Amino acid sequence: MADYAKIIEELEGIAVEDNPALVKQKSRDFYWYSPILKEELDNVVGDLVVSPTTEEEVIRVLKVAYAHGVPVTPRGGGTGNYGQAMPLSGGIVLNLINMNKVKEILPGRVICEPGIIISELDRQTKVHSGQELRFHPSTKQTASVAGFIAGGSGGVGSITWGGLRDLGNILRLRVVTMEAEPRVLELSAWDLQKVSHAYGTNGIITEVEMPLAPAYDWVDVIVGYDEFMDAVKFADALSHKNGILLKEVAPIAAPIPFDYFTRHKPWLKEGQSVVVLMVAPHSMEPFLALAERMKGDVRFRSDQVESMKGIPHAYELTWNHTTLRALKLDTNITYLQVQYPGPDHVEKVRVMTELFPDEVIGHLEFIKFDGQIQCAGLPLVRYTTKERLEEIISIHEENGCPIFNPHRYTLEEGGMKQTDQVQLAFKKETDPKGLLNPGKMIAWENPDFDFSAGKNYLFPGLEVFAEAGE
């Protein structure tokens, strides 16, 4: 057991919290979205929350932690869904939320600290010069920018710009290494793959440079269709229109909208599926012309309601927020993350939709993938057993629809199901003792793990918490 009294002493001048209730609060994220992760991670808790305000303080924390051999798990807004920010080996939770300054805003780019909340960042760049991030998660109001980079992949705006993995969608990251003498590295272009979407396992992000797009007063629109597949076809046709500027296109099947979008209920029609959209104001007229031609029932327009007070933003009906709204009202709901590779993505959706009537309920997000319009899915699943969930996953994969499993806490099992050699090599360089966010990178913990054997990885470190919870 590490000597936390000594550690606290050595961190003098830096905000530290060891009150167990508060530490527990900062040791969790939205892992409970998954009934499986809820069971596995429910007792996970750190020993200390440390909240640096400068890069110098981050360096001091890492130096002390390294000397004491204490794990460090970085944390932003704690809006991840897979335990990204949860300290699977205890130790220090590095809360970066107070490093929240915007340093410079330029045409097409912003430089800022890692912990700034995305909606605040967008507010400042919009006021400064009518700009905003290219895309953001549905948790924009509570997620930090570096948390999004380290734990997310895309979101609202991906219909135009693709994902965080795409060259040019992150411009530069400053990263501090976990060594006796921590180094500060500047990464750009291809090198960004070393740390983006690595859950903070191989460096602590202390500065971020992101590209900006023009900020418009996006109009929230909900278009209804009696048949889900008609909603999907409209979304697909619309997404292919070069001249109509969109930020969000999400077909969502009945009964989700009417049952779970409580604040929008007055505008919705029972039994209808919908497409939730964000449309640039100057594209509204052509957008409505297309919706009319494709027999869409325009139910809601934020530019025509008297007041948006009390009504969530359209993006807060989409991506992970769709699931969140369902979970609030029905705890038997869970979800999957599905890829429907194009160009026959619409047909794949049709086949999958027909295979699981009432059990898997459609929720798609149209995105750009390698320059082509495609869709990803975050369908809701009426959860019965682990086994049935695995079966649903297998059937999707057999039908050419890969699953990014949101019921796993490791990078590999939630992602490509193989070792990311670039990230592994970088971790060896930046975190030789393996103290950064332990348990998240299988390639580090168990290099011989066989991904094809069909067994889940179980991080041995979790046993401590299992005992504690008993």
Add this chain to the structure above:
Amino acid sequence: MADYAKIIEELEGIAVEDNPALVKQKSRDFYWYSPILKEELDNVVGDLVVSPTTEEEVIRVLKVAYAHGVPVTPRGGGTGNYGQAMPLSGGIVLNLINMNKVKEILPGRVICEPGIIISELDRQTKVHSGQELRFHPSTKQTASVAGFIAGGSGGVGSITWGGLRDLGNILRLRVVTMEAEPRVLELSAWDLQKVSHAYGTNGIITEVEMPLAPAYDWVDVIVGYDEFMDAVKFADALSHKNGILLKEVAPIAAPIPFDYFTRHKPWLKEGQSVVVLMVAPHSMEPFLALAERMKGDVRFRSDQVESMKGIPHAYELTWNHTTLRALKLDTNITYLQVQYPGPDHVEKVRVMTELFPDEVIGHLEFIKFDGQIQCAGLPLVRYTTKERLEEIISIHEENGCPIFNPHRYTLEEGGMKQTDQVQLAFKKETDPKGLLNPGKMIAWENPDFDFSAGKNYLFPGLEVFAEAGE
């Protein structure tokens, strides 16, 4: 013969020009790009140039012309290549270049008069709020915005936004009809198809509302490759990168660049093909990372030359300017307009390139077409005979590469080779006497014309000029 003395009298207060040399000058465009059109249209000349400054004056001119049964051919900067602005039946050339005011600039849109030069429009919207048109022709410095709408199809920026035909890329047009009492119509959304790319045959555009995109200080870049197909593959891969913001991507085969891009010669390498590019400043770093990985030889960067004085913009090496630069130095050159439908557009380019070594020299423009990356071509052709040119066209079409023939002055033969029923119906409504830009719409002049018979349309009105020219 119309009574032009009387017409001039009735147009009192409106600028009128009947000096034959000046009228002749305003009766031509860049028709001489085509050796065939040069022969056919060389003697075409109007009777009078009228230059209104307001919509009221346009209405007066049309009313007088209608009463006298005199044709009216609208004209902007005269930068068309197919005789769009040439008065094939003589009459009035309606010069709209003095209607050049910007009326309103809003986020994402501008409202202006038809005759404003595009570079001046972009200058004003950039100064006002950092905005510019989504795309423009390579003749930006001399073309008018309504001339582009009436006679163009796309251009620099089409890699992101597609073409003028795409819903949302023109927002609204005000159009005056050619009737005893001219009406003013407002067209938007689907109705825009009635008048855009109609050469002014069915209404005179008096006001334009266009969408705007953010204006960046685009960096001109030229990347060299020893093999043309390597340049094409780089252009294709780059265009598919979601996160790299581009405005222009044009692969151009050797020997065009070194032989014809005179002002850029100090940076070019003999024998190399190139890709001419415009890259957003904040996308330069990821762009260069990709170029390096794909072994591109970055020859020129406008952000690294001491001064751009005397060096043309990158866009003035592309689209029709590529041909123009060749023609200045080699009058035996002409060109084609080719479509290479995706997704196998790169392979189609390869096949066509190999079929005509040294005779057809590759020039591609990457564009977005129905949401997908594709390429169009404006290859140079070493011209020998009309017959050989027709043969080259046929071989392209047999290989699945449709030709938009730039050696024809009619809408149909330059375009889809079929009657545009929407435009024809609208012309019946707005120009019952057929006085607007006669000779350009075959469907109007000869409804029974058989497009499949393989014969070119010859406008009978041209006979007058043929005699005059003898």
